[in-house]
Amino acid sequence: MLRPCDIMTVSMARLIRDGETVFHGVSSHMPMIAVLLAKATHAPNAVHLNIPGGVDPQKPRLQSFTSAGDDLWSPAVAEFPLQEVFDLSMRGGLDVAFLSGVQFDNRGGVNASVIGDYRMPKVRLPGGAGSAVLIPTAKRAIIWRTKHDVRTFTDKLDFTTARGNVSDIVTPLCVFTMYGGELILKSVHPTSSIEEVAQNTGFPIRYITLATTPPPTEEELKKLDEIDPQDYRSLEFR
Amino acid sequence: MTKLTTLSQAMQTIPDGSLLGLGGNALNRAPMAAVMELARLRKRGLRLVKTAGGMEVDLLCLAGCVAAVDAGFISYETEYSLCQHYRKAVQAGSVKANEHACYTVISALRAASYGIPFMPVRGLKISDLVAANDYFAPVTDPFTGETLNAVKALRPDVSIIHAQLADEQGNALIEGPKYEDVLLSRASQTTIVTAERIVGEDYFARSDVKANIPHFLVSAVVHAPRGAAPGACHGAYGVNDEAIRSFLSLTDEPALAAWLNRRP
Numbered sequence A: 001m002l003r004p005c006d007i008m009t010v011s012m013a014r015l016i017r018d019g020e021t022v023f024h025g026v027s028s029h030m031p032m033i034a035v036l037l038a039k040a041t042h043a044p045n046a047v048h049l050n051i052p053g054g055v056d057p058q059k060p061r062l063q064s065f066t067s068a069g070d071d072l073w074s075p076a077v078a079e080f081p082l083q084e085v086f087d088l089s090m091r092g093g094l095d096v097a098f099l100s101g102v103q104f105d106n107r108g109g110v111n112a113s114v115i116g117d118y119r120m121p122k123v124r125l126p127g128g129a130g131s132a133v134l135i136p137t138a139k140r141a142i143i144w145r146t147k148h149d150v151r152t153f154t155d156k157l158d159f160t161t162a163r164g165n166v167s168d169i170v171t172p173l174c175v176f177t178m179y180g181g182e183l184i185l186k187s188v189h190p191t192s193s194i195e196e197v198a199q200n201t202g203f204p205i206r207y208i209t210l211a212t213t214p215p216p217t218e219e220e221l222k223k224l225d226e227i228d229p230q231d232y233r234s235l236e237f238r
Numbered sequence B: 001m002t003k004l005t006t007l008s009q010a011m012q013t014i015p016d017g018s019l020l021g022l023g024g025n026a027l028n029r030a031p032m033a034a035v036m037e038l039a040r041l042r043k044r045g046l047r048l049v050k051t052a053g054g055m056e057v058d059l060l061c062l063a064g065c066v067a068a069v070d071a072g073f074i075s076y077e078t079e080y081s082l083c084q085h086y087r088k089a090v091q092a093g094s095v096k097a098n099e100h101a102c103y104t105v106i107s108a109l110r111a112a113s114y115g116i117p118f119m120p121v122r123g124l125k126i127s128d129l130v131a132a133n134d135y136f137a138p139v140t141d142p143f144t145g146e147t148l149n150a151v152k153a154l155r156p157d158v159s160i161i162h163a164q165l166a167d168e169q170g171n172a173l174i175e176g177p178k179y180e181d182v183l184l185s186r187a188s189q190t191t192i193v194t195a196e197r198i199v200g201e202d203y204f205a206r207s208d209v210k211a212n213i214p215h216f217l218v219s220a221v222v223h224a225p226r227g228a229a230p231g232a233c234h235g236a237y238g239v240n241d242e243a244i245r246s247f248l249s250l251t252d253e254p255a256l257a258a259w260l261n262r263r264p
Helices: A004-016 A029-040 A082-090 A131-137 A194-199 A218-227 A234-237 B007-012 B034-038 B055-064 B084-092 B104-116 B128-134 B181-187 B241-248 B255-260
Strands: A022-023 A047-049 A096-099 A114-118 A121-124 A140-145 A166-170 A176-178 A182-188 B019-022 B048-052 B066-074 B098-099 B116-121 B135-138 B147-154 B158-167 B191-199 B218-223
Touching: A004 A029, A004 A140, A004 A166, A004 A218, A004 A234, A004 B147, A004 B181, A029 A047, A029 A096, A029 A234, A047 A114, A082 B104, A096 A131, A096 B084, A121 B084, A121 B191, A131 B104, A131 B181, A166 A182, A166 B066, A166 B218, A182 A194, B007 B034, B007 B191, B019 B128, B034 B158, B034 B191, B034 B255, B048 B055, B048 B104, B055 B066, B055 B147, B055 B255, B066 B084, B066 B104, B084 B135, B104 B147, B116 B135, B116 B218, B128 B135, B158 B218
Parallel strands: A022 A047, A022 A096, A096 A140, A140 A166, B019 B048, B019 B158, B048 B066, B066 B098, B158 B191, B191 B218
Antiparallel strands: A114 A121, A166 A176, A176 A182, B116 B147, B135 B147
């Protein structure tokens, strides 16, 4: 059975190129597993950077409550803590940052701060974490969001936490990509349809060529089970 | 000189309204025993500083101890969802959320540790955070004329850091991920250390692994075994799922007081 969490994780992994420096933060089980998958398949020389500062952790035993814990530090080959990951991005050395948010517009804007007014919000969100500095400075900011509806993908953000180098957005329905400053549809997951994507997106869907997201291969699924035997990649869907 | 004291005495030295730095990251090595004592002591008006906080911020908000939170991210991670008490307090207007990017907290602490009033940062190029907050302002490079954003220094009155080892003089060793704690100790006026284990006076002198927080930055040392619980502490214990879930089920301050009384 094809699960959106597997399709999303595999889609994120495939966006990582061999040799790239890649960072993910807190509350990021799915991208954390995607980085580990990319390194176990097509991108063995990608550099895994994270909050505890464990560079390239070898076969980490992942924990359910954190993607910023000592499981990524103890089996690492070098120490490079969060503050230095940010410094790396500021000087142009970070290739990929995985980030999320709650609202996205079709020009690559991200809101992770508030719904309503900033000072008297209707909903106070957790905040953008590194977004406001990483989205403009990382070469590519890849966004994932497990909710895909018209409130999430909207033509008007309540607040712009960051705008900059968003390159792709991976959702349970599809993958968007930035093209000429505009978010266009890159591929629709085999578990969804163009109609479902259009109905759940608050701005007009545009595309150049419409593809179906290639489903996870046998090898990718096998590696996923080795990397993530407890199935933490589905945490956000539970 | 011994700085060893009790948790209660150490927390009583923190005045209401203090700018308070907290060590650790999310549920990893946060100074939970100290935070619970601050809640028992009914501290008021605390202004918290942290890159990514979770349960400790949520608990202090439920206890009514907090006036403001300067942080990049306040939430439990995936499994335990959002910090509902923080969120409600901000939405009700009783707590001011000063949203940073995590890096601007780091930059603000670096400015304090360098003894300068602000730090220029790249990034923040197109963000409503700059106009919405008075701790960000444009700054011009005097050499090239390039415009960057500056973040105002954050110099905590006191920071609380939970370490695995400390001696009575205040030399403390953080094992495993250090997060921003070493910087926090340099940026703050003073630091209170809670430690899993107190070692003898000559421990660090005889070891090749030196303390990463030196005694002269530390005002008090507290022996606090399981001092990061119900969060995790590297090399000592993981999270206590049952205790976290029992906290998450609390809805008001009296329920929190009863919950705190049941804990050591």
